[in-house]
Amino acid sequence: MFSGSIPALVTPFRDGAxxxxxxxxxxxxxxxxxxxALVACGTTGEASxxxxQEHHRVIGLVxxxxxxxxxxxxxxxxxxTRTALWHLEEAQKLGASAALCVAPYYNRPSQAGLLAHFSTMAKACDLPIMLYNVPGRTVTDLLPETVAELHRRHPDRIVSLKDASGDxxxxxxxxxxxxxxxxQLSGDDPLALAGRVLGQTGCVSVTANVAPALxxxxxxACDAGDWTLAGSLNDRLFPLHRALFADASPAPTKYALxxxxxxLTEEVRLPIVPCSDGARAAVDAALAGLELLD
Structure with a gap:
């Protein structure tokens, strides 16, 4: 379930819906x-x-x-925490295989608060939980000691970590x-190959939305131990990794798609706006380099 290339799917919009x-x-x-595997209603899916109603509808549709x-x-x-529990319960009813649970944002809970939050979720549902640490977005940093303690307390529920700490x-x-x-999985496409070498098993990916086969x-290639091929593919994909964050995500990704x-349309929801001309040029160049454009 938690290995290989796992796109964090965009949520397609048309005329606001x-x-x-x-x-x-x-x-x-x-x-x-x-x-x-597929992630529905993650950051790239504009869950925020x-x-x-839309959130649960998209999960059910996927x-x-x-x-x-x-x-x-x-x-x-x-x-x-109450809303997170509701999403967790609905996801299980809708037939999801697992839950991706980001560290609570804006509130800036302590590590004790994070232990209590995720432990409450682990006790409330049978779904396997993938913790998601992305301090650049949440401000809160889910520290390794806290991750380990959560896994120790709930080994059958808290089974995975998507790490986008950059460390x-x-x-x-x-x-x-x-x-x-x-x-462990990478949450950062440019670091995914290095993460595989160190022991991560895959990547929850933005780039895979646009170049899933590559x-x-x-x-x-990583699974086969062919690091030469993996390195070559990483080099080819690297300009696309960079281009998809040349403006606020997921605007460049939706433009690429x-x-x-x-x-597919490039429609995003405010406060995200369509990407800049500079980001479009970067995306176009990356797509051309990968020979993805007709």
Missing amino acids: VDENALRRLVDWQIESGSA TLDN VEFAQGRVPVIAGCGSND LTRVVTHRLLAGGGLC SAALHA ARLHPW
């Missing part, structure tokens, strides 16, 4: 291209601007469209503190 037909086609394309071909990991995070030394630190039972091939597929 979730474009369900485009979402179906996106799910099919991702699975056919080799994605190992989905209302609760589960429905995936048809059991790959696991679906549902974004269930919130800065309010690769934590891959080893987490393993030494939590043991081999904690499955992203899947990179992780397949609209360039590739006429059935």
